[in-house]
Amino acid sequence: METWNRRAFAAASGIDLDFVQDNQSLSVSTGTVRGLHFQSPPCAQDKLIRVLAGTILDVAVDIRQGSPSFGRWVAAELSAKNRQQLLVPIGFAHGFVTLEPDTIVAYKVSNHYSKENDLGIRWNDPDIAVDWPLPPSGAVLSEKDAALPFLRDISPLFTWRAAL
Numbered sequence: 001m002e003t004w005n006r007r008a009f010a011a012a013s014g015i016d017l018d019f020v021q022d023n024q025s026l027s028v029s030t031g032t033v034r035g036l037h038f039q040s041p042p043c044a045q046d047k048l049i050r051v052l053a054g055t056i057l058d059v060a061v062d063i064r065q066g067s068p069s070f071g072r073w074v075a076a077e078l079s080a081k082n083r084q085q086l087l088v089p090i091g092f093a094h095g096f097v098t099l100e101p102d103t104i105v106a107y108k109v110s111n112h113y114s115k116e117n118d119l120g121i122r123w124n125d126p127d128i129a130v131d132w133p134l135p136p137s138g139a140v141l142s143e144k145d146a147a148l149p150f151l152r153d154i155s156p157l158f159t160w161r162a163a164l
């Protein structure tokens with residue numbers, strides 16, 4: 001089974017993506033939230049996400065200044081079983097919550113990791129209001145993610161342009 005084919009994807013979508021790095025993460029506990037992350041220009045990343053074990057609700061938030069959908073979120077359930085993938089383009093913050101224990105997420109990125117450009121927005125930012133499906137025990141978060149700023153407090157990094 002092919003999990004990524006640049007030529008087929010470009011033919012189907014008109015988007016030619018040049019992925020340069022593959023990442024993988026294991027989240028042991030159900031309710032683990034990672035996000036909402038993005039890298040700032042010039043190191044911004046498109047991401048193609050899939051799940052190797054378990055299930056996630058994967059979330060993308062539009063953070064392009066001037067966009068009609070600025071600050072709004074979309075979500076898709078990705079699992080090892082349904083084999084769905086989600087493309088999160090540059091200009092969107094990305095995060096997920098695990099819906100099963102021992103969930104393994106794999107994703108391709110179109111720019112290399114840059115610690116200096118690694119930024120994020122608080123997962124429970126009230127202006128975005130992602131409806132996270134959490135277990136009764138609540139969200140499991142890294143210290144870094146728990147302290148991320150709100151969208152309203154970060155300077156604009158991406159600008160929306162209408163398609164011609």
Ligand SMILES: Cc1cn([C@H]2C[C@H](O)[C@@H](COP(=O)(O)OP(=O)(O)O[C@H]3O[C@@H](C)C(=O)[C@@H](O)[C@H]3O)O2)c(=O)[nH]c1=O
Pocket residue numbers: 023025034035036037038047094095096112113142
């Ligand atoms: C993302 C990344 C992290 N690292 C290192 C930094 C750190 O020591 C360790 C864990 O990093 P993090 O805590 O940032 O890992 P994580 O919370 O899994 O970060 C990821 O979250 C999801 C939601 C995304 O959208 C990804 O782009 C990425 O930001 O791995 C790399 O070396 N390369 C990478 O590409």
